[in-house]
Amino acid sequence: xxxxxxxxxxxxxxxxxxxxxxxxxxxxxxxxxxxxxxxxxxxxxxxxxxxxxxxxxxxxxxxxxxxxxxxxxxxxxxxxxxxxxxxxxxxxxxxxxxxxxxxxxxxxxxxxxxxxxxxxxxxxxxxxxxxxxxxxxxxxxxxxxxxxxxxxxxxxxxxxxxxxxxxxxxxxxxxxxxxxxxxxxxxxxxxxxxxxxxxxxxxxxxxxxxxxxxxxxxxxxxxxxxxxxxxxxxxxxxxxxxxxxxxxxxxxxxxxxx
Amino acid sequence: xxxxxxxxxxxxxxxxxxxxxxxxxxxxxxxxxxxxxxxxxxxxxxxxxxxxxxxxxxxxxxxxxxxxxxxxxxxxxxxxxxxxxxxxxxxxxxxxxxxxxxxxxxxxxxxxxxxxxxxxxxxxxxxxxxxxxxxxxxxxxxxxxxxxxxxxxxxxxxxxxxxxxxxxxxxxxxxxxxxxxxxxxxxxxxxxxxxxxxxxxxxxxxxxxxxxxxxxxxxxxxxxxxxxxxxxxxxxxxxxxxxxxxxxxxxxxxxxxxxxxxxxxxxxxxxxxxxxxxxxxxxxxxxxxxxxxxxxxxxxxxxxxxxxxxxxxxxxxxxxxxxxxxxxxxxxxxxxxxxxxxxxxxxxxxxxxxxxxxxxxxxxxxxxxxxxxxxx
Numbered sequence: 001x002x003x004x005x006x007x008x009x010x011x012x013x014x015x016x017x018x019x020x021x022x023x024x025x026x027x028x029x030x031x032x033x034x035x036x037x038x039x040x041x042x043x044x045x046x047x048x049x050x051x052x053x054x055x056x057x058x059x060x061x062x063x064x065x066x067x068x069x070x071x072x073x074x075x076x077x078x079x080x081x082x083x084x085x086x087x088x089x090x091x092x093x094x095x096x097x098x099x100x101x102x103x104x105x106x107x108x109x110x111x112x113x114x115x116x117x118x119x120x121x122x123x124x125x126x127x128x129x130x131x132x133x134x135x136x137x138x139x140x141x142x143x144x145x146x147x148x149x150x151x152x153x154x155x156x157x158x159x160x161x162x163x164x165x166x167x168x169x170x171x172x173x174x175x176x177x178x179x180x181x182x183x184x185x186x187x188x189x190x191x192x193x194x195x196x197x198x199x200x201x202x203x204x205x206x207x208x209x210x211x212x213x214x215x216x217x218x219x220x221x222x223x224x225x226x227x228x229x230x231x232x233x234x235x236x237x238x239x240x241x242x243x244x245x246x247x248x249x250x251x252x253x254x255x256x257x258x
Numbered sequence: 259x260x261x262x263x264x265x266x267x268x269x270x271x272x273x274x275x276x277x278x279x280x281x282x283x284x285x286x287x288x289x290x291x292x293x294x295x296x297x298x299x300x301x302x303x304x305x306x307x308x309x310x311x312x313x314x315x316x317x318x319x320x321x322x323x324x325x326x327x328x329x330x331x332x333x334x335x336x337x338x339x340x341x342x343x344x345x346x347x348x349x350x351x352x353x354x355x356x357x358x359x360x361x362x363x364x365x366x367x368x369x370x371x372x373x374x375x376x377x378x379x380x381x382x383x384x385x386x387x388x389x390x391x392x393x394x395x396x397x398x399x400x401x402x403x404x405x406x407x408x409x410x411x412x413x414x415x416x417x418x419x420x421x422x423x424x425x426x427x428x429x430x431x432x433x434x435x436x437x438x439x440x441x442x443x444x445x446x447x448x449x450x451x452x453x454x455x456x457x458x459x460x461x462x463x464x465x466x467x468x469x470x471x472x473x474x475x476x477x478x479x480x481x482x483x484x485x486x487x488x489x490x491x492x493x494x495x496x497x498x499x500x501x502x503x504x505x506x507x508x509x510x511x512x513x514x515x516x517x518x519x520x521x522x523x524x525x526x527x528x529x530x531x532x533x534x535x536x537x538x539x540x541x542x543x544x545x546x547x548x549x550x551x552x553x554x555x556x557x558x559x560x561x562x563x564x565x566x567x568x569x570x571x572x573x574x575x576x577x578x579x580x581x582x583x584x585x586x587x588x589x590x591x592x593x594x595x596x597x598x599x600x601x602x603x604x605x606x607x608x609x610x611x612x613x614x615x616x617x618x619x620x621x622x623x624x625x626x627x628x629x630x631x632x633x634x
Contacts (some may be wrong), residue, residue: 189301
């Protein structure tokens with residue numbers, strides 16, 4: 001069983017997050033870079049299975065700038081057996097389509113029985129990558145799982161919706177995405193950190209994957225404008241002149257808050 | 259190398275923030291020794307930071323260790339300090355023990371499923387440690403111990419006690435280091451001392467009344483115990499100083515935030531030049547202390563000939579500087595600094611004892627001064 005977990009370096013949610021107004025990209029210098037918590041939870045799903053099953057190989061895979069290597073290595077420190085880092089200046093600012101094509105090529109190159117991703121990254125918040133990967137890899141997809149059971153030849157889980165939940169399952173190979181309902185990840189320990197530097201760490205360029213980031217024959221999204229988030233304005237003050245309750249209700253209704 | 263140390267420190271930070279910081283005030287107030295948390299510290303690799311890997315140690319350098327203990331102390335200085343003492347015990351067994359002793363005790367100590375205590379000081383022998391009177395009488399293949407040890411951290415909770423006891427002549431040359439496991443008949447403990455700080459770890463007397471252990475529990479040669487005890491303290495002093503640094507750095511960070519937020523006479527406290535000068539001095543003192551500590555840790559890693567004085571200098575300077583910084587942080591907080599809920603007064607109380615234990619700062623001066631004078 002070979003499980004690939006997609007991991008992503010993101011700006012720490014506790015810090016200030018900013019967009020670079022020149023490039024439209026996340027300003028990575030504005031806050032500390034960390035391994036996305038949802039990535040850690042996805043990795044925990046794979047590691048917990050590997051601990052129990054004994055024979056699973058867990059690979060962490062990321063498409064990220066060169067500077068993200070240390071963050072990806074944290075996945076190795078937590079217990080993944082190897083890492084694949086797709087890093088290419090040409091991929092900076094890649095849209096979801098290019099990202100999915102590149103990662104799918106890397107997944108195919110690495111080989112897999114199961115791909116696990118978070119349902120939504122903290123920074124991009126696209127939430128569609130798992131489905132795009134499944135489409136490109138031509139395998140079944142189960143998204144937003146709040147529980148996961150992996151068996152030798154299938155994966156199943158619980159998928160929460162607005163109305164309730166559904167039980168889903170798929171034969172392997174498959175792609176799944178998980179939600180924050182799954183458990184916190186383990187801490188990497190000193191042994192894991194020291195062992196991480198000796199584990200295989202493959203760095204791939206777009207060319208290695210036969211991806212041309214500048215290929216204009218493929219549909220791509222183009223950013224047409226970018227603006228800084230407007231500063232927060234002062235809140236609305238309602239003075240109670242006997243009709244305070246009515247005014248609050250009117251405000252909530254007008255802003256579609258009820 | 260830097261990336262690896264960064265990863266180690268980040269792991270310690272995550273542990274300290276999740277497991278220590280949220281509980282530090284309560285453990286202090288309730289005098290609770292969190293043995294379950296120490297087990298998790300063991301899982302992280304904190305039980306034998308610079309103990310060899312063979313029986314479960316993390317085999318990191320002393321330079322790594324001072325950075326680790328500084329980070330750990332930001333979460334809880336008392337627990338970090340206890341872990342540093344535990345590490346001293348584990349290191350002494352790993353370094354001076356034979357293969358059988360290491361195989362027997364290191365796995366549990368490294369995992370922190372078994373805790374360690376260091377027993378040197380006695381009611382009548384503190385700074386003059388060579389004057390100890392606890393005796394280990396040879397009886398066939400056993401030692402029979404009698405005496406009382408004072409101020410023993412972790413006593414009553416530990417599985418392993420390294421006891422410096424007299425096996426021969428008076429003075430430093432008649433002392434051996436003997437491991438006494440918990441549960442040995444005749445071993446008992448005094449009451450948990452009522453202390454100014456360090457409330458989250460127990461401090462008790464350890465009493466030996468005809469305590470019989472096999473001679474094979476002795477670390478190193480007979481009469482080599484005093485040297486073993488002092489070698490343990492060299493590294494112990496650095497770790498305690500690193501704990502001081504972590505506590506003080508935390509207090510400084512808190513004070514920095516406070517002087518930004520607190521307004522007096524229509525402006526933030528930080529707008530006053532006197533406050534700025536105070537902060538600058540605090541930062542400078544801590545940076546200087548860190549530099550001295552890193553220098554001493556490097557010498558310990560390299561086995562430099564002047565390691566004893568380097569460690570003594572670093573311990574004296576860092577523990578004094580850190581106490582003063584924490585105390586100044588309290589002053590900057592005004593009345594709020596005196597309240598338990600701000601945590602600053604706890605760190606001040608905790609750091610005060612670092613100027614006294616693992617060799618008082620007066621003894622540190624004696625080591626440095628003697629070495630200077632003897633050069634003449």
